[in-house]
Amino acid sequence: MYGSIWCHNLNLSSRNLAIALVVCVTLVYFSYSFNACILASISRSLQESTLSNLLMLQVRNDSDTVATVATAASTAIDVVATNASANGVSTATNLSTTASTIDFSAGLASVDGAPKYQMLRQQGLRPSRHLPDTLIIGVKKSGTRALLEFIRLHPDVRAAGSEVHFFDRHYQRGLRWYRHHMPYTIEGQITMEKTPSYFVTKEVPQRVYHMNTATKLLIVVRDPVTRAISDYTQAASKKADMKRFEQLAFVNGSYSVVDTNWGPVKIGVYARFLEHWLLYFPLSQLLFISGERLIMDPAYEIGRVQDFLGLKRVVTEKHFYFNATKGFPCLFKSEARSTPHCLGKTKGRNHPHIDTNAIDRLREFYRPFNNKFYQLTGINFAWP
Numbered sequence: 321m322y323g324s325i326w327c328h329n330l331n332l333s334s335r336n337l338a339i340a341l342v343v344c345v346t347l348v349y350f351s352y353s354f355n356a357c358i359l360a361s362i363s364r365s366l367q368e369s370t371l372s373n374l375l376m377l378q379v380r381n382d383s384d385t386v387a388t389v390a391t392a393a394s395t396a397i398d399v400v401a402t403n404a405s406a407n408g409v410s411t412a413t414n415l416s417t418t419a420s421t422i423d424f425s426a427g428l429a430s431v432d433g434a435p436k437y438q439m440l441r442q443q444g445l446r447p448s449r450h451l452p453d454t455l456i457i458g459v460k461k462s463g464t465r466a467l468l469e470f471i472r473l474h475p476d477v478r479a480a481g482s483e484v485h486f487f488d489r490h491y492q493r494g495l496r497w498y499r500h501h502m503p504y505t506i507e508g509q510i511t512m513e514k515t516p517s518y519f520v521t522k523e524v525p526q527r528v529y530h531m532n533t534a535t536k537l538l539i540v541v542r543d544p545v546t547r548a549i550s551d552y553t554q555a556a557s558k559k560a561d562m563k564r565f566e567q568l569a570f571v572n573g574s575y576s577v578v579d580t581n582w583g584p585v586k587i588g589v590y591a592r593f594l595e596h597w598l599l600y601f602p603l604s605q606l607l608f609i610s611g612e613r614l615i616m617d618p619a620y621e622i623g624r625v626q627d628f629l630g631l632k633r634v635v636t637e638k639h640f641y642f643n644a645t646k647g648f649p650c651l652f653k654s655e656a657r658s659t660p661h662c663l664g665k666t667k668g669r670n671h672p673h674i675d676t677n678a679i680d681r682l683r684e685f686y687r688p689f690n691n692k693f694y695q696l697t698g699i700n701f702a703w704p
């Protein structure tokens with residue numbers, strides 16, 4: 321009898337043990353899945369934020385920072401890989417692979433069909449440098465920096481921060497050199513560069529055409545008289561004993577003959593330079609932005625630019641505020657800074673007083689060229 325009770329108890333405890341085991345295994349399984357899911361999600365977030373940081377890193381005023389960006393990006397990805405490793409989950413392996421397979425040194429968009437790259441590409445995680453699709457070619461002192469800073473607020477626009485001067489000064493270095501100065505982009509992002517002297521340099525249209533006939537060209541223009549004064553103000557800020565504007569803008573000291581060889585005056589004859597660009601590019605590939613309107617209504621002009629580039633209108637009036645002290649629109653935040661800020665001190669300088677007779681004479685000089693420019697572009701900028 322004791323034997324059968326013992327046997328019964330034994331059966332009972334074996335069953336309990338089996339049930340307990342099943343419960344334990346189930347718990348362990350669910351706990352593992354849950355943890356793995358959380359860790360994978362954390363790793364993914366880390367990975368995404370690092371890549372987005374990497375792509376947000378923009379070069380500002382010095383082309384040397386391109387190299388710094390690449391180094392910083394590489395380091396950032398290493399850090400993620402290390403973090404993931406510390407988590408001890410399988411995704412760490414993937415992240416390490418990411419870090420080692422992104423080629424930061426080559427400066428070329430390499431094509432690799434291996435499965436491990438395919439997955440990364442599907443996730444859009446293969447940043448590489450590309451030649452620009454869009455150029456801000458000028459015009460100097462018309463608001464080219466403002467345009468670049470405003471349009472690069474768009475997540476699908478990546479720009480070289482410094483003026484690369486490839487097509488006018490460094491052409492002999494070749495396209496590989498040029499591409500190396502471009503920021504990293506992922507699929508679907510536009511690569512942009514601005515060098516205002518491109519507009520007025522004779523060889524540039526043909527060179528851009530040879531790089532890519534489909535290049536989109538952005539041109540900011542401003543009343544050529546104010547532009548000339550702005551140009552002069554910049555030059556005078558760098559040279560203590562600069563002659564007065566009136567002495568430089570005219571031949572022989574009187575206001576009768578305009579000195580068309582003087583750079584600040586010459587650049588304002590927009591029609592002459594535009595005609596040269598139109599030998600290589602159809603008007604439909606050029607977008608003209610009013611420098612005056614870029615100050616008065618930046619959202620409007622940036623809206624036009626986004627449409628022209630086939631981008632969703634992401635940059636809107638919400639991004640801008642008018643700084644009354646500076647007298648210019650400024651940004652609530654940008655890629656470089658998360659606090660409200662304006663463009664640098666060299667943008668929006670006070671101009672010296674210029675004799676009104678000199679201004680009137682210059683206006684008269686520019687009028688036929690302006691009219692020609694309105695005719696070529698199909699836009700009346702209504703400069704005085």
Ligand SMILES: Nc1ncnc2c1ncn2[C@@H]1O[C@H](COP(=O)(O)OS(=O)(=O)O)[C@@H](OP(=O)(O)O)[C@H]1O
Nearest residue numbers: 460461462463464465466550648649663667668669
């Ligand atoms: N938001 C904002 N903030 C400051 N300045 C602005 C802005 N929008 C347009 N501008 C005008 O841009 C002028 C400088 O033009 P660029 O950037 O093309 O100059 S440069 O050629 O790159 O040196 C600059 O010329 P100056 O006023 O003579 O300094 C400005 O009038």
